[in-house]
Amino acid sequence: MIEIMTSFSRSVSLKQRVSTIGSPRAVGSPRLSRRSWSSRSILIPIGIAFVLSFFLAIGLRYLYVLPSLTQTSRFQDNSVSGLNGSDNSCDLFYGDWILDDRYPLYNASECPFVEQGFNCLENGRKDDGYLKWRWKPKSCAISKFNVQHLLQMLRNKRIVFVGDSMSRTQWESLICLLMTGVEDKKSVYEVNRSKITKQIRFLGARFSSLNFTIEFFRSVFLVQHNWAPRRGPKRVRSTLRLDKLDDISNEWINSDVLIFNTGQWWVPGKLFGMGCYFQIGNTLKLGLPIDSAFRIALNTWSTWIDRMIDSNRTRVFFRTFEPSHWSNQTLRLCDVTTQPLSETRGYESSPFSDTILDVVKTMAVPVTVLHITPLSAFRSDAHVGLWGDKPNMSDCSHWCLPGVPDTWNELLLTALFSNKEASFRSHV
Numbered sequence: 001m002i003e004i005m006t007s008f009s010r011s012v013s014l015k016q017r018v019s020t021i022g023s024p025r026a027v028g029s030p031r032l033s034r035r036s037w038s039s040r041s042i043l044i045p046i047g048i049a050f051v052l053s054f055f056l057a058i059g060l061r062y063l064y065v066l067p068s069l070t071q072t073s074r075f076q077d078n079s080v081s082g083l084n085g086s087d088n089s090c091d092l093f094y095g096d097w098i099l100d101d102r103y104p105l106y107n108a109s110e111c112p113f114v115e116q117g118f119n120c121l122e123n124g125r126k127d128d129g130y131l132k133w134r135w136k137p138k139s140c141a142i143s144k145f146n147v148q149h150l151l152q153m154l155r156n157k158r159i160v161f162v163g164d165s166m167s168r169t170q171w172e173s174l175i176c177l178l179m180t181g182v183e184d185k186k187s188v189y190e191v192n193r194s195k196i197t198k199q200i201r202f203l204g205a206r207f208s209s210l211n212f213t214i215e216f217f218r219s220v221f222l223v224q225h226n227w228a229p230r231r232g233p234k235r236v237r238s239t240l241r242l243d244k245l246d247d248i249s250n251e252w253i254n255s256d257v258l259i260f261n262t263g264q265w266w267v268p269g270k271l272f273g274m275g276c277y278f279q280i281g282n283t284l285k286l287g288l289p290i291d292s293a294f295r296i297a298l299n300t301w302s303t304w305i306d307r308m309i310d311s312n313r314t315r316v317f318f319r320t321f322e323p324s325h326w327s328n329q330t331l332r333l334c335d336v337t338t339q340p341l342s343e344t345r346g347y348e349s350s351p352f353s354d355t356i357l358d359v360v361k362t363m364a365v366p367v368t369v370l371h372i373t374p375l376s377a378f379r380s381d382a383h384v385g386l387w388g389d390k391p392n393m394s395d396c397s398h399w400c401l402p403g404v405p406d407t408w409n410e411l412l413l414t415a416l417f418s419n420k421e422a423s424f425r426s427h428v
């Protein structure tokens with residue numbers, strides 16, 4: 001059924017029981033995207049106004065590109081580069097999964113910030129091999145998770161996650177990782193004493209003894225979601241304003257670290273299926289394909305970042321698409337494996353990720369792309385499956401905690417603290 005490649009690697013200390021799961025590039029599985037773009041070609045002619053604004057946007061973009069050529073070259077490898085300040089060869093996102101008995105890094109049942117739906121062990125998952133994998137980049141190291149050091153580095157900081165439930169799970173993971181170093185667990189609390197729910201728009205965990213917060217803003221599309229205009233067609237119940245960032249975006253500005261994600265909601269079922277269509281200015285764009293709309297939204301996001309974010313104060317990250325592993329998503333068929341895949345079978349590429357990588361190249365504010373799509377693509381063993389909070393509903397999109405989101409955070413922290421030049425420039 002699932003072929004597992006188990007080899008013994010010399011690159012890790014002898015003490016560890018080691019097997020590795022190869023890298024997507026090495027394996028070279030076909031670059032075929034599982035989730036193909038919906039091209040609902042109702043082909044309504046695109047208005048002149050839109051064409052003009054498009055060219056205007058392109059024009060503006062060139063104004064941004066020219067002064068920032070030196071910065072964009074830092075991201076030529078589609079990855080975090082220059083990690084030690086001068087070297088371009090290290091790609092954190094290219095490597096292997098390695099068994100490591102020191103994992104997982106925390107116990108979800110002892111962390112009040114793991115929502116029940118992600119605590120697979122508590123929800124009855126019996127196998128625990130999926131907890132033991134560590135990501136090892138090929139040509140560089142992720143520093144060992146040193147919680148006391150990290151807590152000190154984060155003192156007085158404000159870290160803000162913005163995005164969908166995948167962002168929320170990463171928020172939960174980061175809090176739990178860091179709480180392992182805090183003795184008085186009561187000193188870490190949600191600022192409004194809110195319960196973690198799927199719809200909540202704001203959550204903030206305060207580490208009071210260290211005076212830092214880790215916040216989450218739910219903004220599944222990043223752009224503004226409005227009720228439908230009055231005189232639209234009946235089927236239009238709401239619209240996404242592709243030219244306007246979410247109305248809570250003001251609250252993201254004054255932060256030290258900003259981590260974005262989006263993608264999971266840009267699918268026909270969650271848009272057109274819910275009566276949600278695109279809008280630019282006052283004009284409905286009923287025939288606009290999702291991939292084009294996604295790109296316009298991301299350009300709106302990048303323009304906003306360039307205008308609103310002080311790159312001397314804030315480090316900006318964009319995490320790429322989180323691959324799902326449904327065997328048939330329409331029928332909601334999902335088989336969580338006990339071992340990672342030996343090859344990524346096309347899951348390693350996503351048009352969402354490609355667009356993100358593309359858009360950041362044109363920006364004035366440096367944005368680090370956390371390109372976690374390929375490495376997560378191996379992890380068909382790490383999804384919630386039947387061990388979530390919905391009985392009899394399997395889930396091959398979300399991830400168990402502890403698990404893969406912890407790796408996203410280890411990569412985030414490595415990128416944040418190994419580029420001394422760029423991290424928290426105004427504070428050091």
Ligand SMILES: *[C@@H]1O[C@H](CO)[C@@H](O)[C@H](O)[C@H]1NC(C)=O
Pocket residue numbers: 084085086087
């Ligand atoms: C950065 O890494 C490269 C290659 O590993 C090494 O040659 C160089 O000395 C390092 N630079 C610093 C400042 O550590």
Ligand SMILES: *[C@@H]1O[C@H](CO)[C@@H](O)[C@H](O)[C@H]1NC(C)=O
Pocket residue numbers: 107108109110
């Ligand atoms: C996690 O903590 C709970 C509660 O303290 C405990 O019952 C359980 O055995 C622990 N699980 C693991 C895997 O250590």
Ligand SMILES: *[C@@H]1O[C@H](CO)[C@@H](O)[C@H](O)[C@H]1NC(C)=O
Pocket residue numbers: 156157158211
């Ligand atoms: C807490 O951190 C904020 C910045 O986030 C800073 O303005 C404030 O002075 C800090 N408070 C203390 C007591 O250090």
Ligand SMILES: *[C@@H]1O[C@H](CO)[C@@H](O)[C@H](O)[C@H]1NC(C)=O
Pocket residue numbers: 191192
């Ligand atoms: C939650 O806390 C934040 C910051 O302390 C505050 O601005 C906001 O109004 C609070 N929201 C709610 C719903 O209480």
Ligand SMILES: *[C@@H]1O[C@H](CO)[C@@H](O)[C@H](O)[C@H]1NC(C)=O
Pocket residue numbers: 310311312
């Ligand atoms: C960032 O700081 C540097 C040095 O202090 C300054 O020259 C530059 O203008 C600042 N950039 C922005 C965008 O404020």
Ligand SMILES: *[C@@H]1O[C@H](CO)[C@@H](O)[C@H](O)[C@H]1NC(C)=O
Pocket residue numbers: 327328329330331
């Ligand atoms: C999923 O199942 C549906 C209904 O049986 C079928 O039409 C579709 O082709 C299947 N999709 C895949 C990817 O197998």
Ligand SMILES: *[C@@H]1O[C@H](CO)[C@@H](O)[C@H](O)[C@H]1NC(C)=O
Pocket residue numbers: 391392
């Ligand atoms: C889940 O499925 C089992 C067996 O198929 C059934 O006995 C149970 O009633 C179902 N539970 C719910 C909540 O649907």
